Amino acid sequence: MIFENANKTLALEFYANARFMGKKYMSHVRVKEIDYSPERINNLLQIIPPEECDVYRRLAECKN
Numbered sequence: 001m002i003f004e005n006a007n008k009t010l011a012l013e014f015y016a017n018a019r020f021m022g023k024k025y026m027s028h029v030r031v032k033e034i035d036y037s038p039e040r041i042n043n044l045l046q047i048i049p050p051e052e053c054d055v056y057r058r059l060a061e062c063k064n
Contacts, residue, residue, distance in 0.1 A: 010029055010030075013028075013029050013030070014027050014029050014034065015027075017029065018036070023037075024037070025037040025038075025040075
């Protein structure tokens with residue numbers, strides 16, 4: 001039960017302090033700065049993004 005309340009508190013603090021500044025996605029939780037940019041999340045989860053967005057490629061094909 002204690003962990004559930006702590007997790008909720010941390011999540012609320014993260015979202016309350018989340019900011020998007022230009023190209024920086026930053027939040028502060030317990031005085032620590034957290035980078036939640038797409039690049040950082042991909043790196044953390046070891047995801048390799050595709051070179052070309054499939055949606056844009058399909059839209060270009062439809063125009064042709």
